[in-house]
Amino acid sequence: MTFSCLQPPPLPDPHIDLDAYEAGADLMVLNLGPQHPSTHGVFRIKLVLDGEIIVKAVSYPGYLHRGVEKLFEKLTYAQVTPIVDKNDYLSPMINEQAINMVFEAGLGIEVPRRARWMRTIIAELQRIASHLVAIGTFVLDVGGAIGGGASVFMYTFRERELILDIFEELTGARFHYNTHQVGGQRHDVPLGWDVKIRAAMDSIEKSMDLYDTLTSKNGIFRGRSLGVGVLGRDLALQLGLNGPVGRASGIDLDLRRDAPYHLYGELDVQVPVLTEGDCLARFRMRALEVRESIRLIRILLEDVPEGPIAALKPSKGPTAVKLKDGQWYVGVESPRGELGHYLIASAGANKGMSPYRLKIRPPSLHLVSLVPWLLPGNSLSDAIAILGSLDPVMGEVDR
Amino acid sequence: MADLLANPWLRGILSSVVLATGVLVVAAWATWFERKFAGRMQNRIGPNVVGPAGLLQPIADALKLLRKEMLVPRKADAFLFRFAPGFALFLTLAVVAAIPWGQDIYVADLDVGLLWVLAMSGMMLFPLWLAGWASNNKYALFGGMRAVAQGISYEVPLLLSAMVPVVLAGSFNLRTIVEYQSVHGWFAIWPPGIGVIAFVIYFTTSLAEAGRIPFDIPEAESELIAGTSVEYTGMPYGLFVTVEYIHTWLSSAVATVLFLGGWSGPGSHIWVVGLCWMLLKTFILFAFIYAMRWSLVRFRADQLMHLCWKWLVPITLGLVCLAAVWVNVTAGGR
Numbered sequence: 001m002t003f004s005c006l007q008p009p010p011l012p013d014p015h016i017d018l019d020a021y022e023a024g025a026d027l028m029v030l031n032l033g034p035q036h037p038s039t040h041g042v043f044r045i046k047l048v049l050d051g052e053i054i055v056k057a058v059s060y061p062g063y064l065h066r067g068v069e070k071l072f073e074k075l076t077y078a079q080v081t082p083i084v085d086k087n088d089y090l091s092p093m094i095n096e097q098a099i100n101m102v103f104e105a106g107l108g109i110e111v112p113r114r115a116r117w118m119r120t121i122i123a124e125l126q127r128i129a130s131h132l133v134a135i136g137t138f139v140l141d142v143g144g145a146i147g148g149g150a151s152v153f154m155y156t157f158r159e160r161e162l163i164l165d166i167f168e169e170l171t172g173a174r175f176h177y178n179t180h181q182v183g184g185q186r187h188d189v190p191l192g193w194d195v196k197i198r199a200a201m202d203s204i205e206k207s208m209d210l211y212d213t214l215t216s217k218n219g220i221f222r223g224r225s226l227g228v229g230v231l232g233r234d235l236a237l238q239l240g241l242n243g244p245v246g247r248a249s250g251i252d253l254d255l256r257r258d259a260p261y262h263l264y265g266e267l268d269v270q271v272p273v274l275t276e277g278d279c280l281a282r283f284r285m286r287a288l289e290v291r292e293s294i295r296l297i298r299i300l301l302e303d304v305p306e307g308p309i310a311a312l313k314p315s316k317g318p319t320a321v322k323l324k325d326g327q328w329y330v331g332v333e334s335p336r337g338e339l340g341h342y343l344i345a346s347a348g349a350n351k352g353m354s355p356y357r358l359k360i361r362p363p364s365l366h367l368v369s370l371v372p373w374l375l376p377g378n379s380l381s382d383a384i385a386i387l388g389s390l391d392p393v394m395g396e397v398d399r
Numbered sequence: 400m401a402d403l404l405a406n407p408w409l410r411g412i413l414s415s416v417v418l419a420t421g422v423l424v425v426a427a428w429a430t431w432f433e434r435k436f437a438g439r440m441q442n443r444i445g446p447n448v449v450g451p452a453g454l455l456q457p458i459a460d461a462l463k464l465l466r467k468e469m470l471v472p473r474k475a476d477a478f479l480f481r482f483a484p485g486f487a488l489f490l491t492l493a494v495v496a497a498i499p500w501g502q503d504i505y506v507a508d509l510d511v512g513l514l515w516v517l518a519m520s521g522m523m524l525f526p527l528w529l530a531g532w533a534s535n536n537k538y539a540l541f542g543g544m545r546a547v548a549q550g551i552s553y554e555v556p557l558l559l560s561a562m563v564p565v566v567l568a569g570s571f572n573l574r575t576i577v578e579y580q581s582v583h584g585w586f587a588i589w590p591p592g593i594g595v596i597a598f599v600i601y602f603t604t605s606l607a608e609a610g611r612i613p614f615d616i617p618e619a620e621s622e623l624i625a626g627t628s629v630e631y632t633g634m635p636y637g638l639f640v641t642v643e644y645i646h647t648w649l650s651s652a653v654a655t656v657l658f659l660g661g662w663s664g665p666g667s668h669i670w671v672v673g674l675c676w677m678l679l680k681t682f683i684l685f686a687f688i689y690a691m692r693w694s695l696v697r698f699r700a701d702q703l704m705h706l707c708w709k710w711l712v713p714i715t716l717g718l719v720c721l722a723a724v725w726v727n728v729t730a731g732g733r
Contacts (some may be wrong), residue, residue, distance in 0.1 A: 030537050038621045052541070052700065141621045143696030147612040149621070151693050155440035214694065220613050221696050364647070381699045384622045 011354055027055060030380070031290040034063045035161040037195070038141050038384045041394030045371060047383070057375035064398035072358040073218075073349065077103050077182060077321040085176040086358045088396040090133050093126040094334045096180040099358075101261065102341040103182045104311075106323045113263075114307045115184035121300050122167075122179075122222040123332075124293040125197070127141035128204060129163040131244075131293075132156040134391040138283055139215055141388030150189065152214050159207055162200040163325040169193065182321050184310030189237055194301045201294045208290060216284055225279035229374045229386035232277060238372075240366050245335025245390055249277035255333040267296055279389040286391075289335075322352040336391065337363030360399060364392040414506045415496065422495050426644040427457035433644075433689050440693045469632035472535055475630065479533035484631070484638035487526035491645045493519045494687035495701075498652050499574045501662045501673040512573040513565060516653055520608060523646065524550040527617060527627045530639070536631035542626025545700055546610070546617035552707040553607040553614075556600055559715035563597035564657045566722040572673075573656050581663030590725050597718050598631060600711055602684070605650035607703070610643065612692040616700050642653040659684075 033044040042063035050058040068087060072080055084099045085092035097119050104111060111119075136156030143149025164174045169190050171179040179186050215221045231241075236249040246253065256264040256273040272288040274281040314318070325343035331340040340361035349356040367390040374390075375383045431446065431454060438445025446453030471477050496506040497515045509515050524547050531543015564586045565571055580586060587598040607614035618626035628639045655661055657679045662673035698706070727729040 028537065037624060144612065144615065144619060144621050147615065147692055147697060148695040150437075151441050154443065159441055215696075218696070219696060223702055224696060224699060281479065315630060379701065381616075381619065381622050388621075 014377065022304055024051070032383075035061075038385070039350050039394075040137065040392060043368070043392070043394050043397075045375070045383075045387075047375070049380065049381070051261075052379045052381075054375050054378055054380065056187065057372050057383070059368060059371040061365075061394065061397045064394045066399065067359060069360060070397045073355065074353050075352040076350070077323070077355070079179060080355075082176060082178040085178065086351070086395055087399060088130075088334060088339070088363065088393045089175070090393050091126045091130040092175065093122045093179070094130075094332060094339065096177065097123060097262075097331045098334070098339050099331065100180045100182050101332065102343045102358075103321065103323070104330050105328040105330050106326060106343060107182065107321065108346055109183050109311045111184055111311055112308045113305045115309045115311075116262045117305050118185050118189060118309065119180070119298055120264065120267075122170075123262065124297050124300075125163050125166060127335045128290050129160045130295050131290045132160045132163075132204075133239075133243075134177060134286050134335070135211060135215075135283065135290075138279075138385075138388040138391070139221070141217070141289065141384050142221060148214065152211060155207060155210065155214075159204045162203060162346070166193070166196055166200060169196065181310065181312075183312035184308070187342075188309050189304075190280065194304070197297060197301060201297055205294050208287060211287065216280065216287070222280065223387070224381075224385060225283060227276075228279045228382050229378060230276070230278045230388065231370065233275075233372060235370075235373060236277070239369050241337065241370070243334070243363050244285045244289060245282055245283050245367060245370075246337065247272065248273040248274045248281040255331055255338060259331070261330075261332060263300070269296065278384050282389040304372040323347075323355075324352065331361070334363055336367060336393065336396075339363055360396075362396040362399065364396040368397050410504065418495050418506055419492050422492065422645055422648070423641070424575065425648055426641045427461065427517045427649060429455050429644045429685070430460065430640070432686075433692075436686065436689050437693045440538050441468070453724075464634045464637035465475065469633040470630075472630050475535045476533040479529050480630075481528040481635065483526040483664055484635040486529065486644070487642040488571075488638050490519050490522050490640050491528065493495065494649050494653075495645075497573065498649065498656060499577060499661060500652075500677050501670050502574075502667070503670060504674060504713045505574070508574060508684055509572065511571045513561060513576070513657075516649075517554075517561060518574070520646065520649065520653075521550070523608070523642075524643075530631070531627040534627070536630050538623045538625075539627050539629045542617045542619075542623050542629070542697045545619075545623075546627060549607060549610075549614065549616055550699070552704055553604045553711075556607055556707060556711035557604040558600040558713045559712070559719055560604065561657060561665060562719050563593060563715075566719060566726060567594075569726070573661075577661030577663060580660040581667070585658060586658040589657040590722070590729075593718055593721050593725060594658065595710060597722075598654070600715055600718075601657065602654050602712065604707075605654060606688060606691075607707075609646040609650045611647055611688055613695045613697045613705060615697055616703060619697060647688055648681065648685055651681045651688065654684055655680040 030047045030049050031044065032047055033039040034090060040046070044060040044063065046058040046060065047054050067106050068083060071083060075083065080099055081096050084095040087095050089195045089317040133156065136153035139152040140149040167177060168174050170193065171177040171187050231245065231249045233250040236246050236251055242251060242253050250273060252271065252273045254269065256267040270292055272285060272292065274285055323343060326345050327344050329340060329342045331338045338361065342359040342361065343355055344357040346356035374386050378386065435445040435453065446456040449455045449459045471480055478708040494516050497512040526545045527546040531539045531546065564576050567586060568576045570576060575582040583589065586594040589596060598619050610617050618628065623629070628636055631639060655677060662677040664676035667676055
């Protein structure tokens with residue numbers, strides 16, 4: 001039985017038959033990566049080029065495979081959190097939240113309001129930090145490591161540093177935090193944290209204008225990104241894209257607004273949507289989201305809830321959390337799209353202390369799946385720009 | 400001493416050694432300057448460990464490069480691979496010979512000095528192409544092909560815009576061009592409109608010639624990693640970098656001579672003052688190139704071609720005609 005309305009329209013063919021390609025063409029195979037500086041990690045793309053125009057692109061992810069999902073099955077629920085820090089290494093906080101939220105769903109416990117408030121603020125700060133890296137690396141890809149791109153990259157890293165400082169004050173770590181636990185937070189808010197966050201937000205908001213001047217108001221930058229690598233709404237839907245890349249192609253979906261978690265239900269999250277779907281739109285989308293996150297953080301800082309930061313008593317060790325049989329899925333809005341965790345728990349798996357199976361739905365994998373569709377027809381230079389505008393994180397793709 | 404200098408052979412050798420050394424020192428210092436300058440632009444400090452304010456950093460870099468092994472890829476054309484960097488350095492130093500750094504500071508006073516300069520810097524395509532081809536690397540090959548395509552295209556507006564001062568001054572001799580400007584004013588200012596547009600276009604195209612951002616397409620690190628020099632290690636790589644810096648410095652120097660009055664300026668009858676004027680003007684252009692480099696992104700190869708053939712070539716052709724008309728109408732001030 002088929003439902004014709006559910007049948008997707010035919011996709012463009014990324015698997016072009018090279019033998020049928022123009023008879024006299026002198027095709028050349030160029031291996032981009034896995035050590036290429038612009039592939040954002042270890043990612044290999046085999047390009048078939050006609051001159052400088054890409055005819056076919058085949059992607060080979062997997063160089064960063066660490067067997068994380070298998071590892072989950074050996075670790076207890078409390079031990080999983082520090083591992084997921086390394087998946088999307090540009091937004092470790094959101095990984096921690098997502099995985100702890102699925103455990104909390106399994107236990108059926110309510111996270112205290114203060115902890116949810118902290119999680120909301122941390123998530124938005126992390127989103128800004130991650131988008132700053134995306135903005136910087138995209139300009140780096142367009143402008144070169146020894147050139148204007150590097151300047152914007154340095155500026156964005158300067159602002160990101162402010163957020164890392166804030167996280168360091170909270171957790172003591174700068175990158176792999178391990179600050180979330182099942183049922184709440186591990187560390188309470190330090191004194192004077194809000195003042196620091198407000199100062200950082202002011203500073204970042206000011207420099208967002210500077211980035212605009214250097215990038216989207218610059219003629220050469222516009223020329224390099226406007227109308228390049230256009231991703232249509234249909235293709236985006238069929239490949240399961242959401243997040244900034246999907247929203248830049250007109251998919252009006254944001255889990256913060258449409259399936260609220262943390263304190264997002266009480267906030268009026270304004271979701272920017274662009275319809276152009278090109279590199280410039282994806283770039284601008286991230287800048288718009290940074291501004292929206294700054295606005296949300298300012299609203300959140302106005303009212304700090306009191307109370308406990310964890311629903312469970314301080315963890316007595318790895319055996320503290322045990323789950324019964326069941327299946328749960330929780331998706332959160334990561335800076336790259338929907339980050340989902342699908343948990344199958346069994347009382348038999350390590351006496352109920354470990355997941356039977358924990359599947360991650362990484363948004364970056366869906367971004368990378370665009371490569372065979374978006375790259376053909378563009379030049380080599382544009383391919384790098386497109387790849388940079390998608391902003392995949394390989395740690396998350398390969399897991 | 401004066402007798403010694405009267406000997407043309409000795410004078411030639413001495414002056415070339417002095418100028419070649421000077422230019423290489425400038426190139427070494429330029430790397431320091433650029434890194435410091437870029438650091439300031441990016442809220443960094445830049446090199447500050449080796450020597451006072453990091454001034455000895457270029458020497459440390461050169462020593463490091465000298466100590467490194469020169470690797471030749473197995474399937475590379477070993478002779479051409481080794482030949483290319485030296486050839487590039489030879490060509491850039493050949494350009495230096497014809498540039499008048501002061502009223503009497505030059506190696507060769509050629510009647511066709513401008514042609515020599517443009518020809519030698521135009522030849523820079525060959526070492527880049529040789530390096531790209533001999534490396535037997537696809538990225539290097541791309542870099543070489545892009546270098547040739549870009550160089551050939553940008554040669555046309557470069558030559559045409561350089562013709563404007565030639566038409567106005569009525570000479571190919573660089574010293575005559577400067578002397579004409581010291582009497583009648585800089586070509587970048589006078590004649591109105593023509594001169595300044597020609598100056599801007601000359602400066603832009605010489606950036607493309609020297610492969611500087613926004614025209615550094617042959618070595619585009621983000622896509623071609625390092626373009627033509629991707630397989631080079633050690634000092635041969637260092638030579639390519641040095642040549643790039645000298646080339647940028649020389650582009651500024653030639654632009655100064657052609658459009659900004661070269662050594663002319665208050666008190667330029669004293670040779671030291673003249674030299675200082677020349678170096679100061681060159682340095683300002685040079686610093687401007689680096690300010691652009693660290694704030695702009697690069698063009699795509701086809702956008703570059705559009706800019707060249709659809710805009711710069713017609714405009715420069717028109718400028719040369721206008722300059723000819725101007726010379727005839729005003730009788731050239733002669």
